[in-house]
Amino acid sequence: MTSGGSARLTVPHAVGLVASGAARALEGRGLNTSYQVAHGARTFSVKVHCAERSSEAEYRRILRVDEVLRGADWYPPLLGIGHDGTGPRRLVVIRPWAPGVPSDDARERIGEVVGVLAELAARGAGTGTETVAGEELVGDYASPWVAGAGEERALVGPLLTGTWQGLARAMDEHLGELRDAARRLTRTDALLVHHGDLHGRNLISGGGRGGGRPLTVIDWDEAGFSRRPADAGKALWLSCRAGRGDFELDPAALRHFLTQLHTRLPVPYASAGDLARLGALWFLPRHGHVTLLGRRDARLGPWYLGWVARFWARFRRNLDLVTRTAAALGADPPPDGETDPGR
Structure with missing residues (x-):
């Protein structure tokens, strides 16, 4: 076919x-x-x-x-x-094919990422549920945890022993607050087009119309529709970290991201903590994902668990930075018509 x-x-x-x-x-x-x-x-x-x-x-x-x-x-x-x-x-x-190369530093692409987020929201706003087969085509990485957290936790439990016990404890400590945030950010009256993995490394700069698009967004594997800002939540963590493989949020990049998001979508600063919690659901390991990675390459399962374990080791500290930064921006917003220059 x-x-x-x-x-x-x-x-x-x-x-x-x-x-x-x-x-x-x-x-x-x-x-x-x-x-x-x-x-x-x-x-x-x-x-x-x-x-x-x-x-x-x-x-x-x-x-x-x-x-x-x-x-x-x-x-x-x-x-x-x-x-x-x-x-x-x-x-x-x-x-x-998208010519060009991704940026080595996702923080350099924050303005472009938020611009794509804004257009995804605008195009999704004109998409009715009847045109996406009811709810069949609606879902994101948060959906399994919101709909069936107990089942997902039970399935992945046997994988989180030994070296990964700390990851199991982090899941049990934070899962409730993450699900609550996802529910608060879920809307029944609007759809967003959902890319699924939107961050700077998936933005390719080309050489203009003669050599391709000036900017191309790649990797549409998880594309669909969502009722919550799942792309924005995930992009916060992947766009504002100090470097690839690291999960220490860069304060200047975070301020720039939240300011751009507030100005162009707009997302209230008061929702930044919930947005970060929503995005954190993507870093919860699911049994099916870990198992399929292992089938592709036996080394990928342990690599992935170690990667998300580093995220959770710094989660609370990073979340505190998000809430403090958002509170400061909300208390002292830039003048009308101006945006934080950030990085």
Whole structure:
């Protein structure tokens, strides 16, 4: 099954190039696999989803998001989508290749990230529930924890022993407040387009129209719709940290992020603590995710658990910084028409 196929590269042809070794596999620690494919005079991005992430609902989510976002300057439109037809059914997605490189410092892209967040919110505002198959295409990383925290905690429990006991304690200490924050930020009257992994490393600067888009947002694996600002919550943690692999929030970057978010969306400063708690739900390990990572590479499961454990070791201190910074901004906002220059 294919839809929106490119005249230059179809899903079957892309699958054949990948299988023959003619596609360049890109580094990544996610569940899906990305390739750069040269075909004719063009270069394409081909994403092969793992079988467990290749459902019909996933297929429809990607199509519906594509309909809503086509025309956005930073959005790489869907050129082809279908299943590979061999072995386990895997979803294959073809998009234009984004030339350029991501920034080494996500803090440099805060203004652009918030600009994309604002447009995702604006485009989602015109999307009614009836056009996304009721609630079938609505959900984000917080949804499993809000709907069934007890079940999720019980499933992941056997993985959090020995070295990871501290991670289990952090989950038990914070899960309640995180779920409460997610509920407070959930709206029943509006939808947001949900990217799922929006941060500076997924923003690619190109060379202008002749060499591609000036800015391209990549990695639409988790695309869908949400009733809460899940992208913004996750982006807070990934855009404002001092460096990759580290979870010490940079005070100046955090101030800039919150100011931009307040000015351009707008998000009340009083909601910043809840926004950070919402984003923190993404760093709770889920049994399915850890298990699938281990199937791809046995080293990825321990790597991931260590990564999120570092997040939780600094969570309370970082959350205190978020609430203090937001309180200071709310008490002394910049003059009308001005924004905090930040970094």
